[in-house]
Amino acid sequence: MDQKVFISKPIGAVENPTKTLLDLIYSSDLSFLMEAHDGLSAAIARQAGFKGLWASGLSISSALGYRDANEASWTDVVHVVERMADASGLPILVDGDSGFGNFNNARLLAMKLLQHGAAGVCLEDKVFPKRNSFVGDRHPLVDIDEFSGRLRAVKDMTGNDLVLVGRIEALIAGYGLDEALRRADAYADAGADAILIHSRKSDANEVLGFAKQWQRLPIVIVPTKYYRTPVSAYRDAGISTVIWANHAMRAAVAGMRAVCGRIATEESIAGIEPEVATLDEIFDLLGYDELASAEDRYLPKDK
Numbered sequence: 001m002d003q004k005v006f007i008s009k010p011i012g013a014v015e016n017p018t019k020t021l022l023d024l025i026y027s028s029d030l031s032f033l034m035e036a037h038d039g040l041s042a043a044i045a046r047q048a049g050f051k052g053l054w055a056s057g058l059s060i061s062s063a064l065g066y067r068d069a070n071e072a073s074w075t076d077v078v079h080v081v082e083r084m085a086d087a088s089g090l091p092i093l094v095d096g097d098s099g100f101g102n103f104n105n106a107r108l109l110a111m112k113l114l115q116h117g118a119a120g121v122c123l124e125d126k127v128f129p130k131r132n133s134f135v136g137d138r139h140p141l142v143d144i145d146e147f148s149g150r151l152r153a154v155k156d157m158t159g160n161d162l163v164l165v166g167r168i169e170a171l172i173a174g175y176g177l178d179e180a181l182r183r184a185d186a187y188a189d190a191g192a193d194a195i196l197i198h199s200r201k202s203d204a205n206e207v208l209g210f211a212k213q214w215q216r217l218p219i220v221i222v223p224t225k226y227y228r229t230p231v232s233a234y235r236d237a238g239i240s241t242v243i244w245a246n247h248a249m250r251a252a253v254a255g256m257r258a259v260c261g262r263i264a265t266e267e268s269i270a271g272i273e274p275e276v277a278t279l280d281e282i283f284d285l286l287g288y289d290e291l292a293s294a295e296d297r298y299l300p301k302d303k
């Protein structure tokens with residue numbers, strides 16, 4: 001493992017994030033990507049042992065105070081992903097929404113993500129601006145051929161340097177399995193490395209049904225709504241990768257809300273002190289020890 005020195009922390013970065021992500025997605029066992037939405041959450045996910053990250057559009061938008069409706073710009077996303085890559089050293093699959101426009105915007109996004117440390121991009125077949133898949137029932141899909149062109153443009157621009165995941169929103173939009181399968185074939189033909197099939201049902205039947213009928217490429221799933229299904233069901237179905245898509249952000253909301261509420265009520269920070277991370281934990285997580293040793297090396301001794 002390459003010992004890369006980052007500005008924020010000297011951490012063992014994976015040598016080839018794109019290959020590492022592709023290996024995770026293509027490995028014979030089930031893989032997991034953990035959501036992160038900034039440098040801190042990315043570092044925490046690494047500390048927890050995750051081998052790859054999901055740069056969630058929902059979580060990044062939320063952390064920025066935007067709605068998950070393409071209110072955050074593509075440059076906002078690129079900047080966040082860069083911090084995540086530097087702070088974690090992990091391969092990152094970036095939620096590229098529907099590509100922020102047509103094929104041209106999509107390939108520009110992909111190239112910029114690659115230049116700023118992403119390992120892969122996931123594009124969904126919705127019109128721009130998209131809206132989070134769990135909000136309302138209006139989820140217009142983009143035409144199959146047009147979206148296939150978007151995927152081809154990204155592949156032509158980034159080749160094997162960036163993993164490309166084609167995300168099917170047909171089930172979210174209320175179409176059936178046949179439409180999802182048709183789209184999966186088209187996106188595989190267009191050069192996707194994997195397919196993400198999304199569902200908003202509270203059980204996994206839709207995605208398991210899809211996996212039973214379609215095996216051309218590795219399948220990625222996001223069990224946010226069907227969270228009760230044990231991962232053994234995904235292993236049995238030959239699914240490649242599970243994304244835990246928003247739980248660091250939601251944990252942060254719950255934690256911050258509880259602490260802010262108590263400080264406001266108690267007019268004191270004494271009560272919550274044992275319940276929040278210590279400052280030393282933060283210093284350790286983000287590599288302050290390296291800063292001290294670098295100062296010894298680079299600052300004049302008598303200053």
Ligand code: SPV
Binds near residue numbers: 057059095
């Ligand atoms: C995200 O994490 O932003 C996703 C997954 O795209 S979902 O919120 O389920 O649409």
Ligand code: MG
Binds near residue numbers: 056057058068095097
């Ligand atoms: Mg998203």
